[in-house]
Amino acid sequence: AQSVTQLDSQVPVFEEAPVELRCNYSSSVSVYLFWYVQYPNQGLQLLLKYLSGSTLVESINGFEAEFNKSQTSFHLRKPSVHISDTAEYFCAVSALFGNEKLTFGTGTRLTIIP
Amino acid sequence: NAGVTQTPKFRVLKTGQSMTLLCAQDMNHEYMYWYRQDPGMGLRLIHYSVGEGTTAKGEVPDGYNVSRLKKQNFLLGLESAAPSQTSVYFCASRKTRGTDTQYFGPGTRLTVL
Numbered sequence A: 001a002q003s004v005t006q007l008d009s010q011v012p013v014f015e016e017a018p019v020e021l022r023c024n025y026s027s028s029v030s031v032y033l034f035w036y037v038q039y040p041n042q043g044l045q046l047l048l049k050y051l052s053g054s055t056l057v058e059s060i061n062g063f064e065a066e067f068n069k070s071q072t073s074f075h076l077r078k079p080s081v082h083i084s085d086t087a088e089y090f091c092a093v094s095a096l097f098g099n100e101k102l103t104f105g106t107g108t109r110l111t112i113i114p
Numbered sequence B: 001n002a003g004v005t006q007t008p009k010f011r012v013l014k015t016g017q018s019m020t021l022l023c024a025q026d027m028n029h030e031y032m033y034w035y036r037q038d039p040g041m042g043l044r045l046i047h048y049s050v051g052e053g054t055t056a057k058g059e060v061p062d063g064y065n066v067s068r069l070k071k072q073n074f075l076l077g078l079e080s081a082a083p084s085q086t087s088v089y090f091c092a093s094r095k096t097r098g099t100d101t102q103y104f105g106p107g108t109r110l111t112v113l
Helices: none
Strands: A001-006 A010-014 A020-021 A025-027 A031-038 A045-050 A057-058 A066-067 A075-080 A087-095 A108-114 B004-009 B009-012 B021-023 B032-038 B042-051 B064-067 B075-077 B087-094 B103-104 B110-113
Touching: A001 A087, A010 A020, A020 A108, A031 A057, A031 A066, A031 A075, A045 A057, A045 A066, A045 A075, A057 B103, A075 A087, B004 B087, B009 B087, B021 B032, B021 B087, B021 B110, B032 B075, B042 B075, B075 B087
Parallel strands: A010 A108, B009 B110
Antiparallel strands: A001 A025, A020 A075, A031 A045, A031 A087, A057 A066, A066 A075, A087 A108, B004 B021, B021 B075, B032 B042, B032 B087, B064 B075, B087 B103, B087 B110
16 A cells, blocks of 8 residues: 655745645555645646656646655655645655555645745 | 536535535546545545446545446435535546546535534
8 A cells, every 4th residue: 555645734935935845655566656736726637747767757837846766755846936836735646556546645735925 | 628527516415415426527538536625634535436337445435325337427425414524525537547647627515514
Protein backbone atom coordinates (compact mmCIF):
# COMPACT_ATOMS: atom_id res chain seq x y z
CA ALA A 1 0.00 0.00 0.00
CA GLN A 2 1.03 3.59 -0.51
CA SER A 3 0.61 6.68 1.63
CA VAL A 4 1.21 10.39 1.10
CA THR A 5 2.07 13.03 3.67
CA GLN A 6 1.59 16.73 3.12
CA LEU A 7 2.73 18.25 6.40
CA ASP A 8 1.68 21.82 5.62
CA SER A 9 -2.08 22.24 5.61
CA GLN A 10 -1.85 25.97 4.85
CA VAL A 11 0.91 28.05 3.28
CA PRO A 12 0.57 31.86 3.04
CA VAL A 13 2.98 33.53 0.61
CA PHE A 14 3.40 37.09 -0.59
CA GLU A 15 2.79 37.71 -4.27
CA GLU A 16 5.94 37.31 -6.40
CA ALA A 17 7.70 35.38 -3.62
CA PRO A 18 8.87 31.77 -4.11
CA VAL A 19 6.98 28.85 -2.64
CA GLU A 20 7.61 25.20 -1.87
CA LEU A 21 4.84 22.75 -1.04
CA ARG A 22 6.14 19.58 0.54
CA CYS A 23 5.11 16.03 -0.28
CA ASN A 24 6.54 12.81 1.08
CA TYR A 25 5.34 9.37 0.18
CA SER A 26 5.70 5.84 1.47
CA SER A 27 5.62 2.75 -0.72
CA SER A 28 7.20 -0.68 -0.85
CA VAL A 29 7.13 -0.61 -4.66
CA SER A 30 8.04 1.86 -7.38
CA VAL A 31 5.51 4.60 -7.93
CA TYR A 32 4.19 7.29 -10.22
CA LEU A 33 3.74 10.70 -8.59
CA PHE A 34 1.24 13.46 -9.32
CA TRP A 35 0.34 16.96 -8.21
CA TYR A 36 -3.28 18.05 -8.63
CA VAL A 37 -4.66 21.57 -8.11
CA GLN A 38 -8.15 22.50 -6.95
CA TYR A 39 -9.25 26.08 -7.56
CA PRO A 40 -12.08 27.41 -5.39
CA ASN A 41 -15.38 25.63 -5.97
CA GLN A 42 -13.98 23.41 -8.70
CA GLY A 43 -12.88 19.81 -9.14
CA LEU A 44 -9.26 18.73 -9.18
CA GLN A 45 -7.12 19.00 -12.28
CA LEU A 46 -3.71 17.58 -13.03
CA LEU A 47 -0.83 20.02 -12.56
CA LEU A 48 2.12 17.74 -13.35
CA LYS A 49 3.28 14.17 -13.03
CA TYR A 50 6.44 12.11 -12.72
CA LEU A 51 6.40 8.81 -14.55
CA SER A 52 10.03 8.08 -15.38
CA GLY A 53 13.14 9.71 -16.80
CA SER A 54 14.17 13.19 -15.69
CA THR A 55 13.45 13.69 -12.01
CA LEU A 56 12.47 17.32 -12.60
CA VAL A 57 9.05 17.86 -14.15
CA GLU A 58 7.41 21.13 -15.07
CA SER A 59 3.90 22.45 -15.60
CA ILE A 60 2.77 24.99 -18.16
CA ASN A 61 2.13 27.67 -15.53
CA GLY A 62 5.60 27.76 -13.99
CA PHE A 63 5.40 25.10 -11.27
CA GLU A 64 7.99 22.35 -11.07
CA ALA A 65 8.47 19.29 -8.91
CA GLU A 66 11.48 17.12 -8.29
CA PHE A 67 11.33 13.41 -7.58
CA ASN A 68 13.83 12.42 -4.91
CA LYS A 69 13.83 8.66 -4.48
CA SER A 70 16.26 8.57 -1.57
CA GLN A 71 14.17 11.01 0.43
CA THR A 72 10.85 9.69 -0.94
CA SER A 73 9.79 13.23 -1.71
CA PHE A 74 8.10 15.08 -4.56
CA HIS A 75 8.08 18.73 -3.49
CA LEU A 76 6.33 21.33 -5.63
CA ARG A 77 8.00 24.70 -6.23
CA LYS A 78 7.38 27.96 -8.01
CA PRO A 79 9.95 30.79 -8.10
CA SER A 80 7.37 33.59 -8.16
CA VAL A 81 3.70 33.15 -7.29
CA HIS A 82 0.72 35.07 -8.59
CA ILE A 83 -2.69 35.77 -7.09
CA SER A 84 -4.16 33.25 -9.54
CA ASP A 85 -2.15 30.46 -7.89
CA THR A 86 -4.44 30.61 -4.86
CA ALA A 87 -5.78 27.06 -4.63
CA GLU A 88 -5.49 23.77 -2.79
CA TYR A 89 -2.75 21.46 -3.97
CA PHE A 90 -2.85 17.70 -3.61
CA CYS A 91 0.02 15.28 -3.99
CA ALA A 92 -0.90 11.76 -5.11
CA VAL A 93 0.86 8.45 -5.67
CA SER A 94 0.12 5.36 -7.71
CA ALA A 95 1.98 2.07 -7.77
CA LEU A 96 3.59 1.09 -11.06
CA PHE A 97 1.86 -2.29 -11.01
CA GLY A 98 -1.67 -3.07 -9.86
CA ASN A 99 -2.17 0.66 -10.03
CA GLU A 100 -5.87 1.08 -10.40
CA LYS A 101 -6.07 3.73 -7.69
CA LEU A 102 -4.47 7.01 -6.72
CA THR A 103 -3.71 7.71 -3.08
CA PHE A 104 -4.01 11.39 -2.19
CA GLY A 105 -2.44 13.48 0.51
CA THR A 106 -4.57 15.72 2.71
CA GLY A 107 -3.81 18.81 0.64
CA THR A 108 -2.05 22.15 1.13
CA ARG A 109 -4.00 25.37 0.85
CA LEU A 110 -1.85 28.03 -0.82
CA THR A 111 -2.91 31.59 -0.08
CA ILE A 112 -1.26 34.44 -1.96
CA ILE A 113 -1.01 37.71 -0.07
CA PRO A 114 -1.09 40.82 -2.29
CA ASN B 1 -16.77 17.19 -25.12
CA ALA B 2 -18.15 17.78 -21.63
CA GLY B 3 -15.61 15.62 -19.78
CA VAL B 4 -16.91 14.44 -16.40
CA THR B 5 -20.27 15.77 -15.24
CA GLN B 6 -22.07 15.26 -11.93
CA THR B 7 -25.72 15.57 -11.02
CA PRO B 8 -26.90 17.24 -8.82
CA LYS B 9 -24.53 20.05 -7.80
CA PHE B 10 -26.12 20.56 -4.39
CA ARG B 11 -28.48 18.52 -2.24
CA VAL B 12 -29.85 18.68 1.28
CA LEU B 13 -31.20 15.47 2.81
CA LYS B 14 -32.77 14.55 6.10
CA THR B 15 -31.31 11.68 8.11
CA GLY B 16 -32.62 8.39 6.79
CA GLN B 17 -33.48 9.62 3.31
CA SER B 18 -31.96 8.03 0.24
CA MET B 19 -30.52 9.49 -2.92
CA THR B 20 -28.43 8.70 -5.96
CA LEU B 21 -25.60 10.79 -7.36
CA LEU B 22 -24.97 10.45 -11.07
CA CYS B 23 -21.59 10.69 -12.75
CA ALA B 24 -21.26 10.70 -16.52
CA GLN B 25 -18.18 10.83 -18.74
CA ASP B 26 -17.97 11.16 -22.51
CA MET B 27 -14.30 10.22 -22.94
CA ASN B 28 -14.83 6.45 -23.27
CA HIS B 29 -12.83 5.87 -20.10
CA GLU B 30 -12.71 2.42 -18.54
CA TYR B 31 -12.00 3.46 -14.95
CA MET B 32 -14.33 5.54 -12.79
CA TYR B 33 -14.09 6.58 -9.16
CA TRP B 34 -16.13 8.15 -6.38
CA TYR B 35 -14.36 10.20 -3.69
CA ARG B 36 -15.48 12.25 -0.75
CA GLN B 37 -13.64 15.37 0.34
CA ASP B 38 -13.74 16.54 3.94
CA PRO B 39 -11.75 19.38 5.53
CA GLY B 40 -8.30 18.26 6.62
CA MET B 41 -8.77 14.76 5.26
CA GLY B 42 -8.08 15.19 1.58
CA LEU B 43 -9.83 12.89 -0.87
CA ARG B 44 -10.89 9.45 0.27
CA LEU B 45 -11.91 6.78 -2.20
CA ILE B 46 -15.40 5.37 -1.66
CA HIS B 47 -15.81 2.93 -4.55
CA TYR B 48 -14.38 2.51 -7.99
CA SER B 49 -14.95 0.60 -11.22
CA VAL B 50 -12.47 -0.78 -13.74
CA GLY B 51 -15.04 -1.36 -16.45
CA GLU B 52 -18.71 -1.70 -17.29
CA GLY B 53 -20.44 -4.06 -14.88
CA THR B 54 -17.60 -4.02 -12.31
CA THR B 55 -17.31 -2.29 -8.95
CA ALA B 56 -14.85 -2.46 -6.07
CA LYS B 57 -14.59 -1.00 -2.58
CA GLY B 58 -12.28 1.84 -1.74
CA GLU B 59 -11.15 2.94 1.70
CA VAL B 60 -14.49 4.29 3.00
CA PRO B 61 -17.27 2.22 1.36
CA ASP B 62 -19.63 1.78 4.32
CA GLY B 63 -23.06 3.37 3.82
CA TYR B 64 -22.65 3.67 0.06
CA ASN B 65 -23.47 1.49 -2.93
CA VAL B 66 -22.51 1.91 -6.58
CA SER B 67 -23.47 0.62 -9.98
CA ARG B 68 -21.83 0.77 -13.42
CA LEU B 69 -24.47 -0.58 -15.80
CA LYS B 70 -23.23 1.55 -18.68
CA LYS B 71 -19.61 2.39 -19.40
CA GLN B 72 -20.23 6.12 -19.38
CA ASN B 73 -22.17 6.27 -16.10
CA PHE B 74 -21.22 5.56 -12.50
CA LEU B 75 -23.92 5.92 -9.84
CA LEU B 76 -23.35 6.43 -6.14
CA GLY B 77 -26.23 5.60 -3.81
CA LEU B 78 -26.91 6.45 -0.21
CA GLU B 79 -29.62 4.14 1.10
CA SER B 80 -30.11 5.79 4.49
CA ALA B 81 -28.26 9.07 4.77
CA ALA B 82 -26.46 10.01 8.00
CA PRO B 83 -25.02 13.37 9.10
CA SER B 84 -21.53 11.82 8.84
CA GLN B 85 -22.10 11.64 5.09
CA THR B 86 -22.21 15.41 4.79
CA SER B 87 -19.38 16.07 2.38
CA VAL B 88 -18.38 17.12 -1.10
CA TYR B 89 -18.44 14.18 -3.48
CA PHE B 90 -16.23 14.01 -6.54
CA CYS B 91 -16.41 11.62 -9.43
CA ALA B 92 -13.37 10.93 -11.60
CA SER B 93 -12.54 8.89 -14.65
CA ARG B 94 -9.39 7.56 -16.23
CA LYS B 95 -8.77 5.89 -19.58
CA THR B 96 -6.96 2.94 -18.02
CA ARG B 97 -4.56 2.60 -15.13
CA GLY B 98 -0.93 3.52 -14.83
CA THR B 99 0.18 6.74 -16.43
CA ASP B 100 -3.20 7.97 -17.59
CA THR B 101 -4.49 11.24 -16.18
CA GLN B 102 -7.47 11.09 -13.87
CA TYR B 103 -10.16 13.65 -14.75
CA PHE B 104 -12.49 15.02 -12.09
CA GLY B 105 -16.04 16.28 -12.15
CA PRO B 106 -17.06 19.59 -10.52
CA GLY B 107 -18.38 17.95 -7.35
CA THR B 108 -21.68 17.54 -5.48
CA ARG B 109 -22.11 19.26 -2.14
CA LEU B 110 -24.32 17.11 0.09
CA THR B 111 -25.67 18.14 3.46
CA VAL B 112 -27.43 15.64 5.69
CA LEU B 113 -29.46 17.18 8.50
